[in-house]
Amino acid sequence: MRILTLPEAEVPGELKLQVAALQHQAWPDPAGPTAAPVHDPALHPLSLLLLDGDRVVAALDILSKPLHHAGRTYAASGLSAVVTDRAVRGRGHGHHLVTAARTTIERSGADLAIFTCDRELLPFYERAGFSLLPGTTLIGGTPEAPFPSDQEGFDKLTVATFLTPQARHHRPDFLHTRIALHPGEIDKLW
Numbered sequence: 001m002r003i004l005t006l007p008e009a010e011v012p013g014e015l016k017l018q019v020a021a022l023q024h025q026a027w028p029d030p031a032g033p034t035a036a037p038v039h040d041p042a043l044h045p046l047s048l049l050l051l052d053g054d055r056v057v058a059a060l061d062i063l064s065k066p067l068h069h070a071g072r073t074y075a076a077s078g079l080s081a082v083v084t085d086r087a088v089r090g091r092g093h094g095h096h097l098v099t100a101a102r103t104t105i106e107r108s109g110a111d112l113a114i115f116t117c118d119r120e121l122l123p124f125y126e127r128a129g130f131s132l133l134p135g136t137t138l139i140g141g142t143p144e145a146p147f148p149s150d151q152e153g154f155d156k157l158t159v160a161t162f163l164t165p166q167a168r169h170h171r172p173d174f175l176h177t178r179i180a181l182h183p184g185e186i187d188k189l190w
Ligand SMILES: CC(C)(COP(=O)(O)OP(=O)(O)OC[C@H]1O[C@@H](n2cnc3c(N)ncnc32)[C@H](O)[C@@H]1OP(=O)(O)O)[C@@H](O)C(=O)NCCC(=O)NCCS
Pocket: 026, 058, 081, 082, 083, 084, 085, 088, 089, 090, 091, 092, 093, 094, 095, 096, 116, 117, 118, 120, 121, 123, 124
């Protein structure tokens, strides 16, 4: 097994189609899987693929943008479209890839990684070094069309890891609050 790390736009078409097929397993789309990029290029999408030979067994994307919060600006990243092939789930592939993504984000110099996850996946992300931000809502979308993680019908938790001394120092600013991430219309809640 090896991990291939590439900007989303540079992932070879054959591998990109396999990633799209895994995403389609998890989040079926009537249009079906395509090799086209799915993320907003403004968020600098970086794809991590866990490969068994030429076969993609798990994939995720790291998205990044400046985050303005409580009077400061942070370099923030988040995980998006984390998926393992249904045929090989429960074997640690997701853990392996998410742990590698955390290291990649840390080495990029980002201040923090922050994203939302389904409630039942909290232990999965905790094992990979992320922690719950209790009472915190992430506001996706745009200032004009906000997309909050606590909207009706969602059961999302906000998780994070604080990577730089400045981010660690200001961690209390991220608890029991609303954070306007605003990644845009394409990756509404990255
Ligand atoms: C979440 C996911 C990527 C995990 O991949 P994986 O390769 O199976 O991960 P691992 O083998 O490292 O860890 C599996 C653990 O994840 C947790 N987990 C995964 N899905 C879960 C679910 N729906 N409910 C509760 N726990 C779950 C369990 O703790 C599981 O441990 P177990 O195997 O001992 O039961 C995979 O289940 C998946 O692709 N799910 C569909 C897409 C998705 O929901 N992505 C996350 C978006 S936030």
